Amino acid sequence: MTDLTVSRGGVPVLEGVSFDLAPGEALVLRGPNGSGKTTLLRTVAGLQPAQSGRIDGAADRIAYAAHSDGLKAMMTVTENLTFWANVFGRHDIASALRDFDLDRLDDRLAGALSAGQKRRLGLARLMVTGRPVWVLDEPTVSLDAASVALFARAVRGHLAGGGSAIIATHIDLCIPEAALLDVTPFRAAPRAAAHDEAFL
Numbered sequence: 721m722t723d724l725t726v727s728r729g730g731v732p733v734l735e736g737v738s739f740d741l742a743p744g745e746a747l748v749l750r751g752p753n754g755s756g757k758t759t760l761l762r763t764v765a766g767l768q769p770a771q772s773g774r775i776d777g778a779a780d781r782i783a784y785a786a787h788s789d790g791l792k793a794m795m796t797v798t799e800n801l802t803f804w805a806n807v808f809g810r811h812d813i814a815s816a817l818r819d820f821d822l823d824r825l826d827d828r829l830a831g832a833l834s835a836g837q838k839r840r841l842g843l844a845r846l847m848v849t850g851r852p853v854w855v856l857d858e859p860t861v862s863l864d865a866a867s868v869a870l871f872a873r874a875v876r877g878h879l880a881g882g883g884s885a886i887i888a889t890h891i892d893l894c895i896p897e898a899a900l901l902d903v904t905p906f907r908a909a910p911r912a913a914a915h916d917e918a919f920l
């Protein structure tokens with residue numbers, strides 16, 4: 721990513737953000753609430769255009785996990801993972817079930833899972849996509865300490881297999897391979913237009 725400016729509602733949020741992410745590398749985004757981490761991740765994932773700058777090598781390589789778990793409530797755990805695997809032309813869900821400790825919940829409806837179990841299933845979806853770049857927004861919300869450790873292990877396994885990850889989080893994930901990027905210095909200066917919209 722080179723010299724990116726990202727915006728919300730037409731107002732620049734972060735300016736001049738550049739970073740590289742090679743296979744096997746992870747980047748943890750830090751910054752206070754409202755500083756622009758979600759906006760940056762959504763832009764990198766191609767869900768919204770960059771205001772300026774360049775994003776190379778991201779298209780079709782990213783699996784994005786947002787704040788919501790993106791589950792089908794009336795499908796079982798197995799059916800949800802199978803659905804996502806098939807969307808990405810893949811079939812193996814066994815390792816995702818195992819790595820996120822979902823084996824014993826495999827035939828439960830997603831709508832009947834606890835918040836932390838739903839989150840584990842939402843994250844397990846990443847594994848079945850086969851996509852090399854994981855873009856994750858606050859992935860550990862609702863997770864207990866044991867599940868955070870499961871998640872960190874899954875990320876490290878992904879990195880060891882040549883994958884990469886960009887993760888916005890407020891907690892220490894204990895992923896020693898990860899570099900940190902504090903977005904605070906890249907916050908856009910307040911624009912006159914943002915304050916002059918007196919008639920909105």
Ligand SMILES: Nc1ncnc2c1ncn2[C@@H]1O[C@H](COP(=O)(O)OP(=O)(O)OP(=O)(O)O)[C@@H](O)[C@H]1O
Binds near residue numbers: 760
């Ligand atoms: N539609 C919009 N128009 C203008 N500003 C917006 C709009 N949506 C969000 N914002 C602002 O953009 C800024 C960046 O929000 P963003 O969600 O990227 O922050 P964040 O770093 O992910 O925060 P958090 O840690 O709370 O999740 C915030 O100040 C937010 O209020």
